[in-house]
Amino acid sequence: MPVAFRLEPADKGRYTVKPHSGIIAPLGTVTVEVVYHLPSGSFPPDSFPHSNDSFLLHSVVVPGAAIKGSMSSFDAVPNDWFTTKKKQVFIDSGIKIMFVGSPVLVQLVMDGSMDDIREVLEHSDPALNPADSVDSHGETLLHIATSQSRPDIVQLLLEFEPNVEFQSRSGSTPLEAASGCGEELIVELLLAHKASTERSKSSSWGPIHRAAVGGHVEVLRLLLLKGANIDALAKDGNTALHLAVVERRKDCMRLLLANGSKPDVRNSKDGDTPLHIAAGLGDEQMVKLLLQKGANKDVRNKAGKTAYDVAAENGHVRLSDALKLGDSLCSAARKGEVRSIQRLVENGAVINGRDQHGWTALHRASFKGRTDAVRMLINKGIEVDSKDEDGYTALHCAVESGHTEVVELLVKKGADVEARTNKGVTALQIADSLYYTGINRILVHGAATKDGMPQVTVMPAPIPFGNGKSGKEIETKAAPLKRRPSRARGLRGSFDTSLPLAVTYG
Incomplete structure (x- = not known):
């Protein structure tokens, strides 16, 4: 039999059904368009071009009437067909609709x-x-x-x-x-x-x-x-x-x-390295971090400017020491240029500033044996016992390079004779291993007690180079030692990073 149908959305404000009603021929089908109307503001206006691009689980009431006998189809079925008490068969059900997309x-x-x-x-x-x-x-x-x-x-x-x-x-x-x-x-x-x-x-x-x-x-x-x-x-x-x-x-x-x-690495726009950018921002901490990690302060950008030039351009004068004056101070100290040291300090160079290896100007002057420069730096207030990244003080540097006058000056100015490197080496151990008799005597006298008399210095034997094995305690007296030729060492001053040395006592 033909079937008359009518579709009524449970929520009429959200759905539109087309056709709303009609008659399905025996063994026939019908296509119905169900449009879901979005709540205001849920999606942009063009988000739902078609009804199947939405989603909602919803029940739609579907009254139906089975019509006995042959009838022509109607575009719309009279409402009384679904309400009159005739011999039609009524079926009410809900259709679950799922929109996807x-x-x-x-x-x-x-x-x-x-x-x-x-x-x-x-x-x-x-x-x-x-x-x-x-x-x-x-x-x-x-x-x-x-x-x-x-x-x-x-x-x-x-x-x-x-x-x-x-x-x-x-x-x-x-x-x-x-x-x-x-x-x-x-x-x-x-x-x-x-x-x-x-x-x-x-x-x-x-x-x-x-x-x-x-x-x-x-x-x-x-x-x-x-x-x-x-x-x-x-x-x-x-x-x-x-x-x-x-x-x-x-x-x-x-x-x-x-x-x-x-x-x-330089960027493609201005040719700036990270150091140029940090200098332009005036961030001293970032500048120092980059320098410690090996940033080259002499690299020039596309405008031909170094990081120092960029810092100066932006008025960041506090960076001048890290980017330029510190280098100049270390250079002057290394060369023994006392007047340059005086001028640089007066112009704002940080007296305790360090280079990329953690050396101060005093390390440089001491390693090169520049006695007058050492004296000037100490008079200007430089820290005598400052250590580099390997734990070396200026005294270690002076002893290793065999500069007796500088060693004597540093000891007189209160340098810590017992200071140890990161590997536990003292200046006296360096002097003994290199057979520097005169320096040995200065260091031993420098370790004297308060009555001024030379004392025997007892050192623990576990010396952190060689095979690293512990031995018995060794007494080192202030007795003259015969100096033997020191071995040439191609170092920048880090004694304990060289090949292991055998320590011999006279």
């Missing part, structure tokens, strides 16, 4: 509806790649979940194998977006699914650049562990180190430098 999934991800997301993905046609759905701004579901800080949704989406290299309209991949947001768990999930750590072609910054700019140290660490190119260039030619300096992200700077980032 990109805007549906977008809204669900924004709402965080895990169960609904899974249901829609499972009911969607896999050929349409539903997990790669995008919103009206060109953001993928992975991008949206990242912006919502939802690693659980990201993990769910990854089960349906989305394209992890899919770029948003702005050009960023999901990994780039997650790195910029500092979403450590999401970054880890994407990396586990083989997301590329390199910058995408249309993106200005790669994952490593975004992490550095945002100061996301742990994300940066993850990327480096997965083999990210530490000196990869952003579109503007900056490295992650450049950008970390620009944003004053010191923790990221330290991590990058510790993992081998090159501090002398």
Whole structure:
């Protein structure tokens, strides 16, 4: 028999049904269009071009009337057919409607509806790649979940194998977006699914650049562990180190430098190194950190300027010592130029400033035997027992290079005769190993008790060079020792970094 039907939405404000009613011929079918009208503000106006691009689970009342006998079809069925008490057969039921499509999934991800997301993905046609759905701004579901800080949704989406290299309209991949947001768990999930750590072609910054700019140290660490190119260039030619300096992200700077980032790479725009940028910002801590890691302060940018020139241009006079005066002071001390030392100190050179190896001007003057320069520096208040990165004091340097007058001056000025290097070596041990009899006598007398009488100095035998084995205690008296020719040593002054020396006592 023909069947008359009428469809009535349970929520008439949200649905429009076409046709509203009609007659289905025996063994026939009918196509009905159900349009869902979005609540105000749910999606942009152009998000739902078709009714099947929405999603809602809803019941629609479907009254039906079986009509006995042959009848022609009607465009609309009179209402009394469904109300009159004739011999029709009435069936009322609800139809469950599920809408699928990109805007549906977008809204669900924004709402965080895990169960609904899974249901829609499972009911969607896999050929349409539903997990790669995008919103009206060109953001993928992975991008949206990242912006919502939802690693659980990201993990769910990854089960349906989305394209992890899919770029948003702005050009960023999901990994780039997650790195910029500092979403450590999401970054880890994407990396586990083989997301590329390199910058995408249309993106200005790669994952490593975004992490550095945002100061996301742990994300940066993850990327480096997965083999990210530490000196990869952003579109503007900056490295992650450049950008970390620009944003004053010191923790990221330290991590990058510790993992081998090159501090002398010049960017493509101005030819600036990270040191130029730090100097322009006037950040003394960053400047010193870069110098300690080997940054070359003499590199010139495209304008022909060094980092010192940039600092001076911007009025950062406190950087003049680190970038120029400190070098000049050490150079003057090394050459014994007393007047230059006087002038540099008066012009603001920091008396206790260090060079890239941790040496002060006193280390330099002592190693070169510049007695007058040593005296001038001490009179200007330099720290006599300052140690370099290997634990060497100026006295160690003077003893190693055999400058008796400087050793005597330093001892008279209160230098610590018992000071030890990082490997536990004293100045006296250096003098003995090199058979410097005169210096040995000065050091022993310098260690005398307060009554001024020379004393026997008892030193522990575990000397930290050679094979490192402990021996018995050795008494070293102030008896004259025969001086033997010292061995030439091509060192900058770090005695205990040379080949092991056998210590011989006379």
